[in-house]
Amino acid sequence: xxxxxTLARNSRRLMHSSGALPGADxxxxxxxTFHSVCPESWHPVCVSTRNFTSMLDVLKRYADPxxxxxxxxxxxxxxxxxxxxxxVTFDDGYTDNLTFAAPIxxxxxxxxxxxxxxxxxxxxxxxPCSTGAKYLSASGLRELAARPGITIGGHAWHHWRLAGVSExxxxxxxxxSREHIEKLIGQSVDFFSYPFGDIGYFDMEAIEAVGQxxxxxxxxxxxxIFAGQPFCREALPRFHxxxxxxxxxxxxxxxxxxxxxxxIWQRLRHPGxxxxxxxxxxxxxxxxxxxxxxx
Numbered sequence: 001x002x003x004x005x006t007l008a009r010n011s012r013r014l015m016h017s018s019g020a021l022p023g024a025d026x027x028x029x030x031x032x033t034f035h036s037v038c039p040e041s042w043h044p045v046c047v048s049t050r051n052f053t054s055m056l057d058v059l060k061r062y063a064d065p066x067x068x069x070x071x072x073x074x075x076x077x078x079x080x081x082x083x084x085x086x087x088v089t090f091d092d093g094y095t096d097n098l099t100f101a102a103p104i105x106x107x108x109x110x111x112x113x114x115x116x117x118x119x120x121x122x123x124x125x126x127x128p129c130s131t132g133a134k135y136l137s138a139s140g141l142r143e144l145a146a147r148p149g150i151t152i153g154g155h156a157w158h159h160w161r162l163a164g165v166s167e168x169x170x171x172x173x174x175x176x177s178r179e180h181i182e183k184l185i186g187q188s189v190d191f192f193s194y195p196f197g198d199i200g201y202f203d204m205e206a207i208e209a210v211g212q213x214x215x216x217x218x219x220x221x222x223x224x225i226f227a228g229q230p231f232c233r234e235a236l237p238r239f240h241x242x243x244x245x246x247x248x249x250x251x252x253x254x255x256x257x258x259x260x261x262x263x264i265w266q267r268l269r270h271p272g273x274x275x276x277x278x279x280x281x282x283x284x285x286x287x288x289x290x291x292x293x294x295x
Contacts, residue, residue, distance in 0.1 A: 005249070005258055015260045024256035027081040027227040029071060030063070031238040032253065033220060036094045037101040038129030041243045046129070049100050051247070056108040058247040059086050063254035067111040068151045068191055072215055074227070081227035086254050088112040089218065089238060091155060091193055093120050093136045095127055098144045106148060115155035115193035115218075116141055118177045121184070138184050145185040153191035154178045154214065160195055162206040174209045190215040194235065197221065202235070204279040210234040219280065222261040232283045 015021040022028075035045035037052045047055070059065060063086040066074075071087055073079035088105070090097050093116030105112050120135040127134045136144065145152045156162065157177040162170065178189045192210050194202045197220030210217040211234045223237030239253045239261070252258050 028224040029085040031087045033238040042128035054247040065110045090114040111149040115153040117155040117159045118157040161201040163203040192217040207234045232280045
């Protein structure tokens with residue numbers, strides 16, 4: 001991944017001149033994906049509390065943090081997109097999102113969207129970084145939902161791939177999981193994050209079901225959401241952040257230096273990649289064709 005980032009950074013200007021990307025100064029939203037925050041990192045997806053604090057400082061210095069509702073207003077054309085907007089998200093629903101991440105987010109004044117999988121809630125797995133459970137309990141999820149600046153999203157019922165599943169399984173993973181979490185927290189759940197979120201882990205049927213059940217969905221494919229450019233609302237891109245990353249990586253992301261990362265990564269990770277077979281690209285193409293046919 002480090003090599004891909006270097007290549008993306010070095011080829012940013014070329015991608016712009018070739019028409020593959022808008023300019024780095026074009027108004028855009030860049031979404032960050034975190035998982036776990038602990039005093040001492042216990043896993044590659046875990047960022048230390050010290051590093052996370054520094055990352056938020058850098059994010060605020062170079063971008064405008066936005067809330068999920070602000071994201072929707074921008075996507076719906078109800079609000080102008082800042083030149084550099086950034087949305088912080090978390091996947092999986094770890095207990096440390098409540099105990100460690102939320103207080104740091106609140107102190108920094110940075111909102112966050114936290115996605116919880118139903119099968120993780122109340123699981124007794126021991127926490128690797130503190131006493132208690134690894135994943136949020138139902139009461140912990142409610143407490144987190146009540147914190148200022150925190151929005152809860154859905155992450156399916158089971159943390160598994162959504163490509164090629166039956167209609168009944170898809171309904172469980174997308175509609176029933178949403179309704180279950182809404183009952184737990186007493187709030188609407190308007191956002192969804194695909195488990196794993198990469199090519200091959202969701203298909204067009206999943207994208208359409210997300211559109212029927214949520215106001216927006218998120219993949220884990222790197223990229224920016226550019227104002228005025230076509231996008232797949234049901235599978236918006238995000239930049240993954242993990243233990244090896246530094247605050248400098250956050251600066252590179254929010255300033256647009258790494259906008260081409262997804263274009264490079266998906267082709268290196270998936271030899272034989274074809275945009276014509278990509279459900280996200282298919283969705284965008286259909287939207288563009290529909291808009292051209294509209295009077």
